[in-house]
Each structure stands twice: as structure tokens, then as C-alpha cells.
Amino acid sequence: MSKFPELTSGSRPIAVVSFAQAKAVRADIAHNEVEMLLPVFGELFAKAGITKDDLNFICSGSTDYLIGGPFSFVMALDAIGVWPPKPESHVEMDAAWALYEAWVTMQEPGKDVSLVYGFGKSSLASDLGKVLALQMDPYTMAPLWPDPTSVAALQARALLDAGLATEEDFAEVAARNRRNALKNPYAQVARDDDLATLMAEAYVASPLRRHCLPPITDGCSALILVAGERAYDFSDNPAWITGIDHRMETHALGARDLTQSPSTERAAVEAGVAKGGLDLAEIYAPYAHQELILAKALGLGADTQINPSGGALAANAIMSAGLTRIGEAATRIMSGEAKRAVAHASAGPVLQQNLVAVLEGAR
Amino acid sequence: MSEAREPVTMLSTPIHLDYHFVAGDSQSKTLQGYLEGKFIGQRCEVCGKVYVPSRGSCPTDGAPAREVVELPNTGTMTTYCVVNVPFAGQNVEIPYICGQILLDGSNISFMGLIQEIPASEVRMGMRVEAVWVPEEELTPSLASVRYFRPTGEPDADYDSYKEYL
Numbered sequence: 001m002s003k004f005p006e007l008t009s010g011s012r013p014i015a016v017v018s019f020a021q022a023k024a025v026r027a028d029i030a031h032n033e034v035e036m037l038l039p040v041f042g043e044l045f046a047k048a049g050i051t052k053d054d055l056n057f058i059c060s061g062s063t064d065y066l067i068g069g070p071f072s073f074v075m076a077l078d079a080i081g082v083w084p085p086k087p088e089s090h091v092e093m094d095a096a097w098a099l100y101e102a103w104v105t106m107q108e109p110g111k112d113v114s115l116v117y118g119f120g121k122s123s124l125a126s127d128l129g130k131v132l133a134l135q136m137d138p139y140t141m142a143p144l145w146p147d148p149t150s151v152a153a154l155q156a157r158a159l160l161d162a163g164l165a166t167e168e169d170f171a172e173v174a175a176r177n178r179r180n181a182l183k184n185p186y187a188q189v190a191r192d193d194d195l196a197t198l199m200a201e202a203y204v205a206s207p208l209r210r211h212c213l214p215p216i217t218d219g220c221s222a223l224i225l226v227a228g229e230r231a232y233d234f235s236d237n238p239a240w241i242t243g244i245d246h247r248m249e250t251h252a253l254g255a256r257d258l259t260q261s262p263s264t265e266r267a268a269v270e271a272g273v274a275k276g277g278l279d280l281a282e283i284y285a286p287y288a289h290q291e292l293i294l295a296k297a298l299g300l301g302a303d304t305q306i307n308p309s310g311g312a313l314a315a316n317a318i319m320s321a322g323l324t325r326i327g328e329a330a331t332r333i334m335s336g337e338a339k340r341a342v343a344h345a346s347a348g349p350v351l352q353q354n355l356v357a358v359l360e361g362a363r
Numbered sequence: 364m365s366e367a368r369e370p371v372t373m374l375s376t377p378i379h380l381d382y383h384f385v386a387g388d389s390q391s392k393t394l395q396g397y398l399e400g401k402f403i404g405q406r407c408e409v410c411g412k413v414y415v416p417s418r419g420s421c422p423t424d425g426a427p428a429r430e431v432v433e434l435p436n437t438g439t440m441t442t443y444c445v446v447n448v449p450f451a452g453q454n455v456e457i458p459y460i461c462g463q464i465l466l467d468g469s470n471i472s473f474m475g476l477i478q479e480i481p482a483s484e485v486r487m488g489m490r491v492e493a494v495w496v497p498e499e500e501l502t503p504s505l506a507s508v509r510y511f512r513p514t515g516e517p518d519a520d521y522d523s524y525k526e527y528l
Contacts, residue, residue, distance in 0.1 A: 142378075
């Protein structure tokens with residue numbers, strides 16, 4: 001058997017060899033961001049038998065709008081220790097896009113080992129909805145302070161109106177994710193609910209009930225990427241990224257068909273999702289109905305398990321939840337539980353930007 | 364359509380966001396120290412450097428800095444600037460001196476107000492000590508230190524603080 005699976009994207013095989021995450025909590029009032037990241041990096045490096053001196057590149061995803069202070073990503077480097085100096089970069093996006101930057105950087109031989117991480121404490125904002133409203137167009141939308149749940153409710157309503165889903169479908173998605181989360185020690189919301197109980201909940205923003213919403217989460221996650229044969233120095237069965245692509249749609253909500261995700265469809269084609277069977281999919285769908293849109297856009301069949309981790313309905317650490325989807329999929333490849341998986345991340349209002357990665361084991 | 368309108372060239376969209384601040388376990392130790400009129404730092408378990416305020420890790424090694432170290436009231440002013448510009452909210456008479464203070468036994472400097480010395484006499488390497496507010500006015504912030512003033516000791520040797528400018 002070949003050491004590397006066939007690549008759809010890029011010319012250099014690059015694999016996830018280690019993944020670690022913090023336990024998702026509603027509010028971590030005992031630790032600052034550095035203290036939240038330190039034990040996660042410790043576990044991440046120990047799992048792969050790696051030290052910071054092995055790193056050729058570091059890339060993170062976070063936003064100062066969550067902490068309410070400038071240059072929080074620079075302070076977070078205190079948790080790594082960057083002496084002697086390392087090439088380092090940051091994206092003001094979910095860390096799945098930091099992974100993309102690292103993947104591009106690593107196409108160059110010599111850039112062999114990268115650390116990618118994301119972190120965010122959504123509990124710090126007095127009103128998280130107001131903070132997230134600021135990612136909208138600053139002239140015509142943000143001044144109206146549209147909170148993400150209200151905008152997601154418009155999308156869910158459009159789905160219902162188009163006859164593409166029912167409110168019971170939303171509840172089924174939520175129930176399945178939170179049932180899966182019972183097996184995820186890092187999840188925040190994990191329970192076994194029956195549909196009747198969920199359907200009896202009051203609307204938060206019609207047609208969304210409480211179970212359709214993600215929890216507010218403090219958390220972080222991190223992974224190590226290694227290029228080429230060296231990946232086998234750190235993992236017996238690395239999770240190779242055979243395809244990766246990201247696309248975005250217009251910021252003008254009214255110009256989009258919110259019932260579809262054409263950017264995900266296109267990214268899935270570019271990443272080669274349909275080139276083989278999929279054992280599992282980790283999808284970043286913070287609102288229950290979005291999983292229905294994304295599963296269709298990714299072309300998932302009934303034989304693909306969706307979100308064995310419980311997904312974003314079980315833990316939604318903004319800025320790392322997308323990277324966590326890749327990490328959760330990679331973990332199951334490395335353990336041999338899955339042979340081929342797709343991971344998806346989203347950023348921006350109601351799935352504006354989407355990233356799709358295909359992960360495969362060679363053994 | 365009725366009459367033509369002038370194009371919009373500017374709009375004002377006021378933004379105000381409120382946040383909680385989480386100091387964290389390590390920085391809380393330093394802040395609690397101010398409440399008792401003490402400087403509290405933490406030592407890196409790899410290189411032994413002492414950081415005040417501590418953020419819980421050594422930025423050089425990325426290793427935890429857990430050992431709590433109480434630092435003395437004295438230190439060296441490694442470098443400084445003289446502030447001559449008045450600004451809104453200023454509560455100190457100009458000209459005044461902003462100095463970088465390296466407390467004895469620590470390995471990182473922080474900014475402090477220097478008083479009880481004319482601006483023309485201030486110099487790098489000057490030995491200083493903290494003057495705290497009265498006990499009943501102590502708060503968990505650096506505002507508990509009113510200012511630093513010269514101790515009158517001979518200036519520190521340049522080599523002793525050249526790494527901390």
C-alpha cells in the first residue's frame with residue numbers, strides 16, 4: 001500500500017498528526033486565554049512527541065472582538081514560547097482558515113511542521129449577539145444590530161417556505177448531535193432528548209427553538225500538521241489532507257439564496273469530496289437547520305455518519321469550532337475508526353464562507 | 364421618482380460594546396498582591412526568569428510559570444521619557460517622567476510614574492522605590508502604587524539592566 005493517498009489539492013502530502021482541545025464550558029472565569037491554551041498545547045505536543053523547537057510555522061485564528069482588547073493573538077503566543085523566533089501568522093477567522101494558510105505555506109519544501117490553533121471566549125462579551133452583528137456589512141446591516149440567531153431564523157424560515165425541511169427535521173438534527181455528544185468528553189451540551197420534548201419548547205426566534213441554537217462557549221483547539229514522510233515520525237496513521245478548498249458568497253444577505261450553500265458545493269467539488277466513500281462528516285453548523293443545507297451541499301449519503309462529536313450544537317467555541325471539526329475527523333482517521341472523512345468549517349453570517357477538507361488514512 | 368437627491372457621502376454608526384475582563388489565575392495573584400501593597404511575580408520552571416505581572420507562562424519557553432515570588436519594593440529605572448504634552452484627563456503636572464521599572468529579582472520591566480525628582484536630573488540606571496497609597500486606599504490594580512521615587516543609592520551598573528531596555 002502506498003504511503004500517501006492520492007492528492008486532489010496541492011502537490012505535497014500534508015497530514016494532521018495530533019489534535020487537542022479544551023473542555024468546552026459556558027464561561028471559564030478562572031483562566032485567561034494563555035492559561036486556557038497552555039494545557040492544550042502540552043497535551044498536543046505530548047501526543048505527537050513533539051516540541052516547539054520542531055515547529056517551522058505557527059498560525060492561529062482568533063478575533064479581538066471576542067476579548068474586547070487589541071492584539072490578543074500576540075499575547076496568546078506566550079503559551080507557545082517563540083524563542084528562537086518562528087515564522088508566525090494569524091487570521092481573523094475560524095482557525096480552519098489558519099490551517100488553510102499553514103497548508104499553503106507547507107507546499108514549500110522545508111516548511112514541514114506547523115502548529116495551528118484557535119481560541120475564543122464568547123463569555124467575555126456582555127452581548128455576544130451585538131459583537132457578532134459587527135461582521136455584517138458596516139453601512140447598511142451592522143447599524144441595525146442583526147443578531148446571528150435572528151438572521152439564522154430568516155434562513156430557517158426560507159427553508160420551511162421552500163418546503164425543503166420541517167421544524168421536526170431541525171429538532172431531529174439537534175437531538176442526534178447532542179446524543180452523539182454524550183460520547184464526547186469535551187462537549188458542553190450532551191443529552192438524550194425525545195422529539196416531543198424539544199418540539200414543546202418555546203420559540204427563541206421563530207421558527208428556531210432553543211434546541212436549534214448553539215451554546216455560548218469558551219474554548220480552544222489545536223493541531224499539528226506535518227508534510228511528507230516525516231508525518232510517520234509523529235503518528236502511525238496520519239490523517240492526510242487529500243483535498244481542501246474554501247469559497248465565499250456575497251455579504252449582501254438579500255442577494256443570496258439562503259436555502260442553499262453554493263460556496264460549500266463548489267469547495268466540495270474542488271476538494272474532491274465525491275471521489276470516494278465517506279465514513280463520516282464533521283460539519284460546522286451552529287444552527288440545527290444549517291446541517292441540512294450543508295449535508296446536501298456536500299452531497300452526503302445515508303451511509304455517512306454526521307458529527308460523531310456532536311458538532312457545534314454541543315460546543316460552539318467561536319474561532320476554533322471549525323478547526324475542531326477537522327481535528328475530530330482527523331482523530332477518527334488516526335485511530336482507524338474511519339478511512340475517509342470530510343470536515344467542514346464556516347465563517348461569517350449564515351454560512352457566508354465555507355471550507356471543506358477531505359481527510360484520508362493510508363492504512 | 365420625485366426629485367433627484369444628493370448622494371450620501373457619510374454616515375455615523377455609533378458602536379458601543381461591553382465586556383467582562385478575566386484576569387486569570389496568575390494575573391490575579393499579582394492583582395491580589397497590589398491589594399496587600401506587594402509586588403507578586405511568578406518564576407518560569409525552565410529558565411528561572413521572574414515575571415511581574417505574571418500571565419501564567421514564560422513567553423520565551425512557553426512553559427508554565429507557577430512558583431509565586433514576592434518581589435521587593437525597590438528596583439532600577441532602565442529607561443524613561445519626559446512627558447511635556449498636556450492631554451485630556453491628565454492628573455499629573457507636566458513635565459513628568461514615565462519610567463520602565465525593573466524590580467530587583469525580576470526579569471521584566473513595567474511602566475511607572477517617577478516623582479520627587481526634577482525632570483532634568485533623571486537618568487537611566489537610577490535606583491527607585493515604590494510609594495504606595497495609604498492602606499485603606501489599596502485596590503487590586505497598579506493604581507495602588509502612587510509613584511516611584513529615587514532611593515538615593517548609586518546608579519545601577521549598565522550591564523545589570525542592559526537586557527531590559
